[in-house]
Structures are given as C-alpha cells and as structure tokens.
Amino acid sequence: MFKTQTGGDTTGVQGRENAETIIGPSVKVEGDFSGEGNVIVEGVVMGSLTTQQNLSVAETAKITADVEAQNAFIAGEINGNLTIHEKLDIAATARVHGDIQAKILSITPGAILNGRCSVVAEVKSHPKHAKEELVLELKK
Amino acid sequence: MHYYIYDSFLKAKKYQRMMGRIEARLTELGMKGKVARISLLRNIRDAVREAARSDATTIIAVGSDETLSEVLNALPDFSTVLGFIPIPPDSYFGDLLGIPPQEFACDILANRIIHQLDVGQVGERYFLSGVELQKQPDEIECDHAFRIRPMRNYQNVFVYNMAPAALGSRGTVSPCDGRLAAVVTDQPPFWRQIFGLEPKNPSIISARHVSIKDAGTIPMRVDHGIILRGPTAIMLTAKKIKMIVGKERQF
Numbered sequence: 001m002f003k004t005q006t007g008g009d010t011t012g013v014q015g016r017e018n019a020e021t022i023i024g025p026s027v028k029v030e031g032d033f034s035g036e037g038n039v040i041v042e043g044v045v046m047g048s049l050t051t052q053q054n055l056s057v058a059e060t061a062k063i064t065a066d067v068e069a070q071n072a073f074i075a076g077e078i079n080g081n082l083t084i085h086e087k088l089d090i091a092a093t094a095r096v097h098g099d100i101q102a103k104i105l106s107i108t109p110g111a112i113l114n115g116r117c118s119v120v121a122e123v124k125s126h127p128k129h130a131k132e133e134l135v136l137e138l139k140k
Numbered sequence: 141m142h143y144y145i146y147d148s149f150l151k152a153k154k155y156q157r158m159m160g161r162i163e164a165r166l167t168e169l170g171m172k173g174k175v176a177r178i179s180l181l182r183n184i185r186d187a188v189r190e191a192a193r194s195d196a197t198t199i200i201a202v203g204s205d206e207t208l209s210e211v212l213n214a215l216p217d218f219s220t221v222l223g224f225i226p227i228p229p230d231s232y233f234g235d236l237l238g239i240p241p242q243e244f245a246c247d248i249l250a251n252r253i254i255h256q257l258d259v260g261q262v263g264e265r266y267f268l269s270g271v272e273l274q275k276q277p278d279e280i281e282c283d284h285a286f287r288i289r290p291m292r293n294y295q296n297v298f299v300y301n302m303a304p305a306a307l308g309s310r311g312t313v314s315p316c317d318g319r320l321a322a323v324v325t326d327q328p329p330f331w332r333q334i335f336g337l338e339p340k341n342p343s344i345i346s347a348r349h350v351s352i353k354d355a356g357t358i359p360m361r362v363d364h365g366i367i368l369r370g371p372t373a374i375m376l377t378a379k380k381i382k383m384i385v386g387k388e389r390q391f
Contacts, residue, residue: 028288
C-alpha cells in the first residue's frame with residue numbers, strides 16, 4: 001500500500017514506516033477489521049482485529065476485541081483473546097485481559113496479564129476465523 | 141496514432157511561444173498527431189468522442205490538472221492509453237506521475253512507460269488522486285465490515301487512490317494496489333499550516349470501498365477540482381486506466 005521512505009519513528013511503536021494501516025489516537029474503529037499488511041493501533045478498536053502481518057499496539061491504544069496476527073508487539077490495553085502465529089512481545093506498559101496463544105512469548109516485567117497462556121509449536125487460527133476459512137473452502 | 145487535446149486557456153497569447161516549443165519537440169520525436177482545441181463550440185467530451193472515432197491509440201491531455209481530470213471523465217472506456225502534458229509548473233498530477241511540465245513532458249511521452257492505474261469513483265465522477273471532505277462526517281464505513289468514528293472535533297478526512305506522503309505517514313499511497321486509503325488527521329494549528337508541516341498522528345486505513353455517512357450534507361472536493369455533495373460511497377472501478385508515467389513518479 002505504501003512505498004516507504006526513510007525517516008525516524010515518532011511513535012515509539014515499531015515499524016510505523018512499513019505500516020499499511022495506522023489507527024491513530026483520535027479515531028475509534030468498530031466492527032470486524034481485517035488487514036493484509038502491518039497494522040499499528042494507537043486509538044480505540046472494538047469488534048475483532050485480524051492481520052496477516054505484524055501488529056503493534058501503542059501505549060495509548062485500547063482494544064476490546066479478539067486479535068489475530070503473525071507477530072505482535074503490545075504496549076497498550078487489550079480486552080480479548082490473542083492468537084499470534086509467531087512471536088508475541090508484551091511490553092511493561094501492557095494490560096492484557098484475555099487468553100493468549102503464541103509460538104514465542106516474551107513478557108517484560110511490569111506488564112499486567114490476566115488470562116491463560118499457551119505457548120505451542122503450531123498456532124491454529126481463532127475459532128471464528130477458522131470457521132470462516134472452512135466456509136470459503138467449502139464454497140470453492 | 142496520438143490525439144492531443146489542448147485546453148481552451150492555451151489560446152492565450154502568453155502560451156503561444158511555449159506551445160510552439162512543445163509542438164517542435166513532438167515533431168523532433170516523431171510524435172505528431174491530430175490536435176483538438178477546446179473552445180466554446182467544442183468541449184472536452186466532444187473532443188474525446190472524436191478521438192475514439194478516429195481510432196486514436198493514445199489520447200494526450202495538454203493543460204492543467206483539471207484538463208486531465210475532465211479527459212479521464214470523458215473517456216467512453218479505458219482501452220485507450222492516456223498521456224499528460226502539464227502546462228503549469230506546479231502541476232499536482234505532474235508531480236505524482238513524474239511528468240515534468242511543458243516541453244520536457246514530451247520526452248516522457250516518447251519513453252512510453254505505461255502503468256495500469258486504479259481509478260476511483262465517487263457518484264458518477266471518476267478520480268485519479270482522491271477526495272477531500274470539506275466537513276467531518278459522523279462515520280466512515282470501510283468494506284461494509286467496520287466503521288471509523290473520529291473522536292475529536294474538526295478533523296480532516298481524505299480518501300486517496302494516489303497521493304504523495306500521506307499526511308504524516310512515511311510513504312505514498314500507490315494507485316497500483318487495488319486499494320484506497322482513508323486518512324483522518326487532526327486539523328493542524330495555524331503555525332504548523334504556515335510552516336507547511338505535516339499533521340501529527342494521522343490515521344491511515346486501507347480499504348476497497350469507503351462509505352461516508354452523515355446526517356447532513358458534506359461537500360467533497362474531487363481531484364483538487366470539482367466539488368460534489370455527499371454523503372456517498374467512494375470506491376475503485378473494476379477497470380484500470382493505462383497511463384504514461386515518468387521515472388520520477390511517486391509510487
């Protein structure tokens with residue numbers, strides 16, 4: 001979506017220069033958000049959040065949704081289950097209320113985590129998304 | 141065959157010498173073709189229709205950004221290759237497409253780098269660059285799946301198909317990826333506007349279909365020119381336009 005240019009990061013969140021979608025601090029997204037590229041969340045998201053690439057959740061972000069991504073860096077608040085197919089990085093400022101499933105998990109001291117953690121060799125898609133994939137396959 | 145559409149403002153005496161230089165360069169490059177001059181008796185739609193009847197393979201808009209936008213909207217289908225010779229030195233489309241102004245554009249046409257670009261549609265109007273909302277809407281619905289709600293007052297909203305550095309992001313919006321970008325920014329304070337600084341913390345959301353929703357009427361500026369009134373849907377058309385672009389293009 002975006003052809004990158006060189007420049008410094010201003011948000012403290014990783015990968016802003018490569019982001020396909022940036023949900024800024026002054027907007028609220030409601031519904032089923034589904035992205036194909038890197039996603040940065042600095043604002044409010046309610047519903048569900050899925051991306052095939054990386055997700056960065058800034059300190060200012062508040063997500064009330066089930067989240068699925070390839071890799072994720074969490075510094076804000078999440079109320080919902082996280083399904084991360086590769087690496088999940090939880091920063092000291094993060095507040096996560098929900099179950100976590102990831103292949104690699106890193107938690108910085110100071111983070112608040114309230115839910116079950118599963119670190120597994122292969123992460124399956126969230127049941128809702130898995131069901132959608134099955135329906136698509138059947139349609140084909 | 142090349143078919144050149146000259147905008148009506150080029151009749152003015154101050155452009156005669158420059159038009160001479162452009163025509164001389166086109167002759168040197170062996171790119172002479174038919175010329176249609178826009179006047180009171182012949183509008184751009186008539187000229188484009190004539191070009192289609194004469195089996196032109198390339199239609200070239202000669203004039204300002206508005207000329208290119210009008211030619212795009214007059215095309216019966218997008219099978220013809222579209223070229224552009226920008227006359228104003230600060231042409232917005234010229235910058236985006238990497239086409240230098242006036243006679244220097246002739247070399248770009250001769251190099252004939254053709255890209256298939258997405259074309260946006262708002263109401264009955266096609267656009268290449270984007271739509272600028274003149275008022276903050278209540279809600280922006282994307283891909284019929286999720287809604288964006290601005291949480292502050294006085295935010296600027298744009299929907300881009302092609303744009304340079306997307307208002308504070310670190311990149312440009314490409315017209316070749318089959319997606320639009322809905323951009324929401326805070327209105328920058330006047331001193332940032334004076335110094336031409338980018339707005340802080342924009343939201344940039346990629347979508348194929350954007351629906352603007354509001355209880356009232358929203359004026360929308362299309363491709364830096366014509367103003368339409370909404371709320372309405374903004375989407376990409378199924379077809380792409382074949383456009384001659386320069387190496388210095390911003391996508």
